[in-house]
Amino acid sequence: MDLFTSQNDDIQLKMPDGDVRYYPAFFDKNKADHLFKILKESIEWQQDDIKIFGKVYKQPRLTALYANNKNTYTYSNITMKPHKFTEELLIIKEKIENISSGIFTTCLLNLYRDGQDSNGWHADNEKELGTEPIIASVSFGEERWFHFKHKTKNQKQKILLQHGSLLIMQGKTQENWLHQVPKSKKVMKPRINLTFRIID
Template sequence: MDLFSEEKTLLKLPNAEILYIENFYDSSTADHYFKILKETITWQQDDITIFGKTYKQPRLTALYANNEKPYSYSNITMTPHRFTTELLEIKSNIEAEINNQFTTVLLNLYRDGNDSNGWHADNEKELGENPIIASMSFGQTRPFHFKHRTLKEQRHKIDLNHGSLLVMRGEMQHHWLHQIAKTKKTIGERINLTFRTIQ
């Protein structure tokens, strides 16, 4: 089986462009990366404060980069580790596919259906005006929900499969919110890598 699949979907939406490649990596390659990332990444669980109450973030995270620039979101500031060999391989493959360079990757480990990521946009100022975010998924398929901030009829869902790549471009982070919702279903682990460029 080819490492890369030609199955590509390009969605042109109001104020956004989304590229989805369902089989960016074949199953065996995706299995390989899932196992290595699960075992070698320095995972952490930060506290997050919402409306004055502090909770454990409902997933594990990690930040890796080719520099020492921190990344802040939701009153959490993360300091990066240096890219591992496997992260550099994945980064290089994505960069070759979409012709864009990245400095940093934020990783999320969703351990089960209770782990989630609420409605948000990747609109932190250090990402620049119209950031390109490349989201690589390994493990359990989870639905990616996204909705327009003002056009209420613009609500969509994409199932992010094992080995799939989702790229968000254009003005999307200004006009859209996205989430990985909780589920009561019994499901397995998912590792998500979101590549970005810290200005």
């Protein structure tokens, strides 16, 4: 990973039936530090309830939805209404669009306060995202492992998402693979994750 210094250098993950690219140094450390601080303080974070097997729990992370439209986004029986894109989110969005094939309308943000915050196995395959959705995921703050597992084959993959990195999932990735951010007792500091999507 250390050999990659350019913001546009990417690693193609070896994932059959999927298309995943990783940019470990998409933002340099100074810019990533600056954006992490602003996003942590300025985003309107919320913690929703989720129902699992009939019991209601607090979602194990904070979330927020921002967009350039008023389209809601529903996942895990949670319907979120978007706030208007902030200046910082628009800057990040434009930078991603310069190297990707997507023109993004919406950003779902996650704040993992420490290693006890997590995101279970799922695919970003909600109907609002259409077929073969492109998801651009930017990470700021503490590094966290990101796991993949194939839906039908005995294949797994994992990658350590670095501060200032970009992960792009596209093609048939959501159709064929699940992903998660598992809990970790070793992680004590927060991570912010921005997942840019297209919701028409």
